[in-house]
Amino acid sequence: MLTRCSSTPASCIFRGTSVTFPWLASPAVVVNWCRHMNFPAESATEALALVHGLSVTYLPDNDQPVHALDHASLEIRRGELVGILGESGSGKSTLAAALLRLLPGDARYDSGSIYFRNRDMLALPESALRRIRGAEIALIPQDPALALNPVIRVGDQIAEVLRAHVRMTRRDRRTRVEELLAEVGFDQPRPIYRAYPHQLSGGQQQRVVIAQAVACRPQLVIADEATSKLDASLQAEIIALMREISQRHRMAFVVISHDPTVLAGFVDRMAVMYAGRIVEEGRTEDIFRRPLHPYTQALVRLSARYLPNVGTRARFPAIHGEPPVLNSLGVGCPFAPRCPERMQVCTERDLQETTPQLSQRVSCFKYGN
Amino acid sequence: METDANVMKAPVRPVLRVNGLSKSYRRKGALWQRSDVVVAASEVDIEIFVGQTLALVGSSGSGKSTVARCVTRLEKPDAGKIWLEGTDIAQLDSRELRSRRPKMQMVFQDAATSMNPRFTAAEVIEEPMRIQKQGDKSARRTRAKELMQEVGLSPQWADRYAMDFSGGQRQRLAIARALALKPTLLVLDEALSGLDLSTEAQIANLLIDLQAAHSLAYLLISHDLALVTRLADTIAVMAHGQIVEQGPAVQVIANARHPETRSLIASTRAAQANLFALGAAL
Numbered sequence: 001m002l003t004r005c006s007s008t009p010a011s012c013i014f015r016g017t018s019v020t021f022p023w024l025a026s027p028a029v030v031v032n033w034c035r036h037m038n039f040p041a042e043s044a045t046e047a048l049a050l051v052h053g054l055s056v057t058y059l060p061d062n063d064q065p066v067h068a069l070d071h072a073s074l075e076i077r078r079g080e081l082v083g084i085l086g087e088s089g090s091g092k093s094t095l096a097a098a099l100l101r102l103l104p105g106d107a108r109y110d111s112g113s114i115y116f117r118n119r120d121m122l123a124l125p126e127s128a129l130r131r132i133r134g135a136e137i138a139l140i141p142q143d144p145a146l147a148l149n150p151v152i153r154v155g156d157q158i159a160e161v162l163r164a165h166v167r168m169t170r171r172d173r174r175t176r177v178e179e180l181l182a183e184v185g186f187d188q189p190r191p192i193y194r195a196y197p198h199q200l201s202g203g204q205q206q207r208v209v210i211a212q213a214v215a216c217r218p219q220l221v222i223a224d225e226a227t228s229k230l231d232a233s234l235q236a237e238i239i240a241l242m243r244e245i246s247q248r249h250r251m252a253f254v255v256i257s258h259d260p261t262v263l264a265g266f267v268d269r270m271a272v273m274y275a276g277r278i279v280e281e282g283r284t285e286d287i288f289r290r291p292l293h294p295y296t297q298a299l300v301r302l303s304a305r306y307l308p309n310v311g312t313r314a315r316f317p318a319i320h321g322e323p324p325v326l327n328s329l330g331v332g333c334p335f336a337p338r339c340p341e342r343m344q345v346c347t348e349r350d351l352q353e354t355t356p357q358l359s360q361r362v363s364c365f366k367y368g369n
Numbered sequence: 370m371e372t373d374a375n376v377m378k379a380p381v382r383p384v385l386r387v388n389g390l391s392k393s394y395r396r397k398g399a400l401w402q403r404s405d406v407v408v409a410a411s412e413v414d415i416e417i418f419v420g421q422t423l424a425l426v427g428s429s430g431s432g433k434s435t436v437a438r439c440v441t442r443l444e445k446p447d448a449g450k451i452w453l454e455g456t457d458i459a460q461l462d463s464r465e466l467r468s469r470r471p472k473m474q475m476v477f478q479d480a481a482t483s484m485n486p487r488f489t490a491a492e493v494i495e496e497p498m499r500i501q502k503q504g505d506k507s508a509r510r511t512r513a514k515e516l517m518q519e520v521g522l523s524p525q526w527a528d529r530y531a532m533d534f535s536g537g538q539r540q541r542l543a544i545a546r547a548l549a550l551k552p553t554l555l556v557l558d559e560a561l562s563g564l565d566l567s568t569e570a571q572i573a574n575l576l577i578d579l580q581a582a583h584s585l586a587y588l589l590i591s592h593d594l595a596l597v598t599r600l601a602d603t604i605a606v607m608a609h610g611q612i613v614e615q616g617p618a619v620q621v622i623a624n625a626r627h628p629e630t631r632s633l634i635a636s637t638r639a640a641q642a643n644l645f646a647l648g649a650a651l
Contacts, residue, residue, distance in 0.1 A: 087565035088536065202429070231428050231592050232636035258565050265643035288649035302566045304644055310598045311618035313422075313577050318570035322535060 047115075048219055048252050049076040049099060049137075054112030056094055056103065064327040068094040070276040071112065076220065079250035081243070083263035083284065085299065086273035089323055092256045095273070096222045099254065100137055101129050117219065135165040138213035140242075142225040144205035148197040154208045155181070155193030161215045180211040185241060203234045207241070214245055221246075222254045227262060239266050260303035264288060272296045275324050275334035282360030292362040295319070295335050333365065341366060383452070384554045384586040385417045385440065385473075390449035390459075392435050409435035411610045413449070417554065417603075420584035424597035424618070426633060427607035433590045436607070437558045440588060441475045442466055454553065471501055471550035478559035480539035484531045490517065490542055491527035497549045516545040520575060537568035544575065548583075556588045561596055573600065594637045598622055606630045 056069040069091045076082050086092040097103050098114060101121055114121040116137065121129070133139075141147040148157060158177045162168065168176070174193075181189035184207040197205055206226065213221055223242065227235040243266065246253050255267050263270050263284065271281040272293065280293040291297045298319045321338040332347040333339070339346065345365050356367040390413040393406050410432045417423045425433045438444040440451055442458055451459040458469055474497070477483045484493050494513040498504060504512065514524035520541040526534075531542060540560065547555055557576070561569050577600065579585060591597045598604065598618055605615040608629040614621060625631045 087567060232594075232640055233428070233632065236636060236639055260566070261640040261643060264647055264649070265640070285647045288644060288647040299566060300644075300649055302570050304641060304649065310622050311601055313580075313600060315574045315577055316570035316599075318574050319567040322537070 047075055048078045048080075048117060049074075050113075050115040051075075051095070051099070052113045052115075054095070054098060054114060055110040056091075056098060057108050057110055058104075059106050059108060061106070067326045067329050068107075068276050069098070070329060072273075072276070072278050073112075074271055074278065074281070076252050076254060078219065079246065079252055080269065081246055081253045081255065081267040083255045083257065083267035083270035084273060085257060085260060085263055085270055087258055087323060089275075089326070090273040091276035092273050093224055094276075096139075096224050096254060096256050099220070099222060100133055100139060102133070102139075131165070134161050134218070135216040136218050137220045137222065138216070138218040140209055140213045140221060140223040140226040143229060144202070144209040145197065147209050148205060150197050152196075153194055154197060154200065154205075155195075158208065158212045158215055161212050165216045176215075177211075180215055181208075183214075183245070184208070184211045185237075203230060203238070206230065206234075206238055210238070210241065210245070214249070214251065217249055218251065220252045220254065222256070224256045225258070226255075228257065228259065235262065236265075242266075260288070260299055264303075272299070276326055276329075277334065277363060279335065279364070280360070280362045282357065286357065286360050290357070292356060292360065292367060293335075293364050294339050294341050294366075298340075333363070383416045383418050384454060385415070385588065386450075386452040387413055387415045387436075387440065388450045388452070389414065390436065390439055390451065391447045392439055392444060393447060408610045410439065410446075413607075413612055415588075415605055415612070415615070417586045417588060419553065419586055420580060421602045422580070422587040422589055422600050423603045423605060424589045424591065424601035425605050425607060426591055426594050426597060427629070428633070429592060431607040432610040433592075433607045434558055435610075437475070437556050437588065437590050441473060441556050443475075467501075471497075472552055473554045473556065474547035474550065474552040475556045475558065476540075476543050476547050476560040478562050480536070480543040481532070483543060484539070486530070486532050488531055489528050490522070490531055490534070493531050493542055494546045494549050497546060501550060503550070512549065513545075516548055517542075519548070519579075520545045521571075535568075537564060537571060540564065540568070540572050541575065544572075544579070548579070551583075552585070554586045554588065556590070558590045559592070560589075561591065562593065569596070576600065594633050595641070606633065 051072060051074045053071045053073055054069055055067070055071055058066040058068055060066070072091065072095055074082070084092045084095065094103065109122055116132070148154060155177050158180060159173050162173050162176060178189040178193060181192050186192045186207065200208065227238050230238060239262065242253060245251060255263060257263055267284050269282065270284050270287055271278045272287070272295065273279065274295050280287065280291070280296045287296060288300055291300050298317070301317045319338055324334050324337070331350055333351050336342050336346040343365060351363045351365065353361050353363050354367045355361045390410055392410045393408045396405055396407045413436055415423060425436060427433045435444070439446040442461070446459050449459060450457045453469060454472055456469065458466060461469065488496070491510060491513040494516050495509045498509045498512065503509070514527055517524045517527060522538060522541050522545070531539060534542060561572055564572060573596065576587065580587060589597050589600060601618040603616065604618045604621040605612050606621070606627060606629055607613065613627040614625065614630045621630060622634065625634055
């Protein structure tokens with residue numbers, strides 16, 4: 001795991017590099033190659049989850065294998081809000097499910113590692129994973145209507161999470177659930193506790209599943225398109241709520257979205273995924289201010305579609321073509337066929353990640369390779 | 370320059386004119402509520418001219434889809450008139466409607482659920498022509514392939530199953546099917562929602578191009594103000610079953626009067642403001 005250091009002087013030959021050896025013991029083992037380096041050591045102690053070089057292939061019956069994740073690396077620090085931006089089929093949900101070790105049966109972990117709080121998630125038995133899921137890593141699903149059981153009162157569904165992980169009396173649990181409902185913004189928790197999912201609006205259901213996710217105060221919450229079905233004003237409210245909860249309890253959030261505007265107002269750092277790879281990663285403001293990868297640049301351009309051009313019928317700056325089918329990974333950059341800045345080298349050699357800007361890494365031949 | 374453009378776009382006759390459209394549903398009691406009558410649309414008046422787009426926007430539950438379902442006569446309105454090219458279709462029965470349907474086609478949000486999964490791409494496009502008994506088998510196939518070409522799908526994929534296409538390609542297929550009968554009006558009910566950003570832009574561009582090529586009129590229904598303002602000549606804002614504000618797109622956006630319009634604009638601006646606050650490279 002390469003990490004960049006902010007305090008290294010430009011003359012230092014090890015500028016911006018330190019090496020983490022996850023396979024030695026845990027992500028906490030960091031070798032600082034240079035005396036200037038203090039940032040990586042600090043980040044290592046702060047690292048909550050570390051995905052390193054993870055590749056995942058789905059092997060469906062009677063069909064070709066799908067390479068859903070290709071050497072994806074991502075670090076999530078304590079209390080940090082990390083966004084994953086990608087379109088459908090980019091591998092973002094696979095990455096999220098892998099963090100929970102919740103990939104379906106036909107998925108194979110080809111290479112790489114996932115560490116969560118210094119534990120090797122790929123080596124843990126199912127029983128240990130069950131203790132982690134819901135208690136230490138929680139998921140806010142996209143569609144609360146599907147996630148909630150239609151015939152159980154929503155309060156009891158939140159209580160169920162507590163019953164699975166925390167020893168407490170029934171009465172305490174009830175009080176706790178009402179506190180949680182109040183925390184996610186219900187003025188009157190009592191009638192909500194007794195409600196069935198269909199009696200609540202979409203926004204209320206979303207608040208319920210958020211209460212469910214944060215019930216055990218997990219260190220990491222994964223929000224998989226948690227706001228994408230809501231309209232703009234409701235979306236803003238739910239995002240504000242998640243930010244508030246994250247700050248109050250120092251919970252890290254991994255926010256998965258296809259919409260750059262959602263991430264712009266939400267996360268500290270973001271990764272852009274394309275065809276199973278993380279093509280760019282960096283601080284949110286850097287990604288939006290100076291996107292490096294041509295794909296990121298196109299997405300940022302597309303995300304600002306409002307104020308100007310009312311009624312002009314001006315065409316949108318669309319990206320030509322379709323994302324690749326992930327059956328066979330060819331040589332070179334997967335975005336090359338759609339890229340406006342394609343060079344000859346793009347389809348000839350395999351890509352390496354570079355860090356042309358401080359704390360911003362990118363997989364593109366434009367930035368040397 | 371601007372007046373020239375206006376003269377060129379000068380509306381000749383309305384393709385669709387809706388007068389006093391009302392529709393209500395009975396609703397079983399929800400939490401804290403008794404069973405009641407929901408007025409989904411009340412006294413709705415809209416007009417769309419040849420080659421023009423009316424964007425019907427509003428938050429969820431405002432009644433915009435009810436208007437779409439009444440206009441396309443998937444529902445029978447309780448009251449009001451729906452003039453489609455001079456004929457009131459509001460109370461026609463299904464047989465009388467069949468002869469009117471070619472003029473007006475619909476594209477839904479979820480293309481996948483609007484297609485028979487056992488149909489190939491060509492069969493999906495041919496279906497309306499078959500129902501309307503247009504042309505023979507080979508003529509329909511030729512037309513289907515032309516339409517695929519026009520919406521940006523390779524005619525070589527004619528025998529692929531609709532379900533084997535990606536979301537964006539299926540939406541193209543749905544548009545091709547809607548164009549099969551050479552309609553003058555397309556009702557697009559959230560047809561651009563739920564797509565990826567780059568796909569959404571491609572489909573929006575396709576709609577822009579098709580409108581220019583065929584002088585299509587669009588009734589564009591969306592909760593996403595940001596997207597539709599660019600395509601719309603007229604914007605109608607719905608809230609609680611009523612059109613609360615209607616006018617030329619530029620005017621509605623620039624001088625929103627109704628609080629509902631203002632809040633829609635404000636929340637759209639807020640999302641964009643996040644980008645501007647970050648100094649996004651736009």
